[in-house]
Amino acid sequence: MASIREVAKLAHVAPSTVSRALNGSGYVSEKSKNKIKKAVEELDYIPNQWIRNLYKKRTGIIGVMTPDIIHPYFSTLWNYLEAELDQYGYNVVICNTRGNQDKEREYLDTLERNLFDGLIVGSAFLSDEYYMNIEKPIISLDRIIPGIPLVTSDHHQGGILAGELFLEKGCKKVMCFSDPTRMELASADSARALIDVMEKHNREVIIESFQWEEVINYQLCMKRTRTLLDQYPDVDGIMALDLCAAAFLKTEKNKKILAYDGTYVTDFNYHSIDSIVQDAKKVAKESVNMLIKLINDQPLKKREVLVPVKYKKGDTL
Amino acid sequence: MASIREVAKLAHVAPSTVSRALNGSGYVSEKSKNKIKKAVEELDYIPNQWIRNLYKKRTGIIGVMTPDIIHPYFSTLWNYLEAELDQYGYNVVICNTRGNQDKEREYLDTLERNLFDGLIVGSAFLSDEYYMNIEKPIISLDRIIPGIPLVTSDHHQGGILAGELFLEKGCKKVMCFSDPTRMELASADSARALIDVMEKHNREVIIESFQWEEVINYQLCMKRTRTLLDQYPDVDGIMALDLCAAAFLKTEKNKKILAYDGTYVTDFNYHSIDSIVQDAKKVAKESVNMLIKLINDQPLKKREVLVPVKYKKGDTL
DNA sequence: CTGAAAGCGCTAACAA
DNA sequence: TTGTTAGCGCTTTCAG
Numbered sequence: 001m002a003s004i005r006e007v008a009k010l011a012h013v014a015p016s017t018v019s020r021a022l023n024g025s026g027y028v029s030e031k032s033k034n035k036i037k038k039a040v041e042e043l044d045y046i047p048n049q050w051i052r053n054l055y056k057k058r059t060g061i062i063g064v065m066t067p068d069i070i071h072p073y074f075s076t077l078w079n080y081l082e083a084e085l086d087q088y089g090y091n092v093v094i095c096n097t098r099g100n101q102d103k104e105r106e107y108l109d110t111l112e113r114n115l116f117d118g119l120i121v122g123s124a125f126l127s128d129e130y131y132m133n134i135e136k137p138i139i140s141l142d143r144i145i146p147g148i149p150l151v152t153s154d155h156h157q158g159g160i161l162a163g164e165l166f167l168e169k170g171c172k173k174v175m176c177f178s179d180p181t182r183m184e185l186a187s188a189d190s191a192r193a194l195i196d197v198m199e200k201h202n203r204e205v206i207i208e209s210f211q212w213e214e215v216i217n218y219q220l221c222m223k224r225t226r227t228l229l230d231q232y233p234d235v236d237g238i239m240a241l242d243l244c245a246a247a248f249l250k251t252e253k254n255k256k257i258l259a260y261d262g263t264y265v266t267d268f269n270y271h272s273i274d275s276i277v278q279d280a281k282k283v284a285k286e287s288v289n290m291l292i293k294l295i296n297d298q299p300l301k302k303r304e305v306l307v308p309v310k311y312k313k314g315d316t317l
Numbered sequence: 318m319a320s321i322r323e324v325a326k327l328a329h330v331a332p333s334t335v336s337r338a339l340n341g342s343g344y345v346s347e348k349s350k351n352k353i354k355k356a357v358e359e360l361d362y363i364p365n366q367w368i369r370n371l372y373k374k375r376t377g378i379i380g381v382m383t384p385d386i387i388h389p390y391f392s393t394l395w396n397y398l399e400a401e402l403d404q405y406g407y408n409v410v411i412c413n414t415r416g417n418q419d420k421e422r423e424y425l426d427t428l429e430r431n432l433f434d435g436l437i438v439g440s441a442f443l444s445d446e447y448y449m450n451i452e453k454p455i456i457s458l459d460r461i462i463p464g465i466p467l468v469t470s471d472h473h474q475g476g477i478l479a480g481e482l483f484l485e486k487g488c489k490k491v492m493c494f495s496d497p498t499r500m501e502l503a504s505a506d507s508a509r510a511l512i513d514v515m516e517k518h519n520r521e522v523i524i525e526s527f528q529w530e531e532v533i534n535y536q537l538c539m540k541r542t543r544t545l546l547d548q549y550p551d552v553d554g555i556m557a558l559d560l561c562a563a564a565f566l567k568t569e570k571n572k573k574i575l576a577y578d579g580t581y582v583t584d585f586n587y588h589s590i591d592s593i594v595q596d597a598k599k600v601a602k603e604s605v606n607m608l609i610k611l612i613n614d615q616p617l618k619k620r621e622v623l624v625p626v627k628y629k630k631g632d633t634l
Numbered sequence: 635c636t637g638a639a640a641g642c643g644c645t646a647a648c649a650a
Numbered sequence: 651t652t653g654t655t656a657g658c659g660c661t662t663t664c665a666g
């Protein structure tokens with residue numbers, strides 16, 4: 001590995017001149033430029049970006065933390081986040097927690113140790129306090145954490161939309177999912193809103209919860225759906241995340257099914273699944289936008305961004 | 318941001334003592350340790366990992382390059398690669414090329430600039446020469462590049478398995494997919510082997526090719542499958558990548574369908590799709606294993622690893 | 635056991 | 651236009 005000094009020596013100039021020539025900063029004569037160019041080629045010199053960043057006081061790396069990367073909603077989100085961050089010249093490190101709080105802590109630590117310039121947290125499990133003590137740029141997706149800028153889909157709107165759809169289709173008893181231990185998630189709003197709408201019309205709503213493993217592991221998901229269908233034979237409408245919705249559809253053809261997320265997998269089945277679609281692209285755009293501002297100490301107009309959801313017609317309602 | 322110097326000042330010791338205390342290297346008296354601990358707490362001092370790595374001559378970051386991250390095979394592979402690299406203490410940067418050669422060049426450049434300690438390349442488009450000039454640790458997945466260690470599924474075996482299945486089911490005219498411009502991919506072997514088996518028994522094989530966009534974008538995929546089905550009404554067996562197989566199944570119920578990859582999406586439909594399953598976990602394990610050896614200058618026993626595939630029974634053959 | 639000094643590979647300020 | 655000098659924040663000798 002040639003260093004800038006060796007190049008300087010070979011070109012008979014000072015290292016700083018080489019630096020200027022290579023960075024196009026400051027004046028360098030054509031003559032020197034040529035000598036340097038030749039030396040660079042001869043030595044196959046490639047500047048060490050790692051060291052360069054030392055002076056920029058940045059690493060050019062953003063961490064993105066999610067509990068999973070296979071689940072279609074997360075892959076989709078990842079795809080857009082990566083594309084968006086790439087536009088700003090950032091590399092993206094996968095911070096896959098698998099729902100493990102130790103991992104989550106570790107990645108926050110990595111942020112604090114300056115390996116990341118910023119962090120986008122999609123689904124956090126640690127306490128508010130833990131996050132509030134961190135001074136580095138963080139954006140939270142979905143989870144409301146005091147003091148930390150938030151980007152989330154408008155799950156309240158999603159719940160209302162869902163409720164209206166079930167009413168329109170004449171459902172009497174609807175099942176939906178919500179994790180009672182995670183009411184701080186904005187996504188819990190969808191169940192709340194759905195219940196509101198349904199109960200206003202005297203319809204019954206069953207709330208169940210999926211273990212995270214059951215959401216991301218299709219086999220477990222199938223198993224759970226079977227149990228639930230046995231348990232509630234008279235349910236006539238179901239709202240569940242894409243994968244679970246697909247599992248319900250596979251098991252049970254006579255109930256109204258509405259998927260929540262609306263990723264590409266809802267079109268996989270012979271019958272496309274009706275869905276409430278999250279605009280992952282917009283979520284990505286907004287969160288990156290805010291994060292970049294945080295990093296550059298620019299003021300944020302809003303510290304909370306609500307991204308609208310929309311209904312996509314399918315064959316299962 | 319407190320620095321090691323401030324801690325040293327507050328604790329009335331030298332920076333080097335603080336360094337030793339924090340790293341557990343060299344002798345530090347209990348008394349000093351305590352003073353340092355107090356100072357660290359008071360200042361909320363967190364050592365800058367970025368700088369630390371300067372001395373270790375490593376960044377602790379591995380790049381993983383794929384043309385896409387949404388496609389279920391890639392998300393699955395990513396998941397395992399990340400998990401495996403995590404075991405060795407590496408962070409993983411997403412190098413998503415979207416099939417763009419400029420992006421591919423950029424990430425190779427990033428490797429050369431020492432931002433990555435190594436690179437795993439899943440699907441390379443640049444020329445062999447381009448890769449052969451790079452001295453840094455690289456593992457190639459699927460694509461055969463002279464001089465670069467290779468990990469790939471045994472696609473030849475996959476093609477034979479597929480052929481035998483189609484024969485067994487009595488198919489007379491089978492359609493499969495292969496990109497004629499990318500014969501350097503190990504995966505091209507599956508089509509070659511399938512043809513061998515079928516033609517030995519005087520069955521016809523149609524080879525078509527999908528644009529990459531059509532493989533990863535389900536809408537485009539659907540469109541293409543319709544065209545193909547119109548074009549070849551007498552085809553009675555189809556082998557295609559998971560997403561495309563799902564698209565065929567959605568359009569056409571009367572042909573034998575075999576998915577290649579066998580990710581979780583093959584179980585999505587009401588009818589599970591018969592598949593040739595790639596062992597993504599093993600592929601990840603083997604490639605990480607080799608990469609770590611390259612990074613640590615340890616000898617490789619083999620520079621080519623072939624990972625067996627297997628057949629998974631479904632309802633579509 | 636500790637501190638001073640040198641330096642990782644590069645950049646930026648300044649004087650020439 | 652150029653070279654010298656002084657760092658970035660930390661680690662690692664090496665005297666003491």
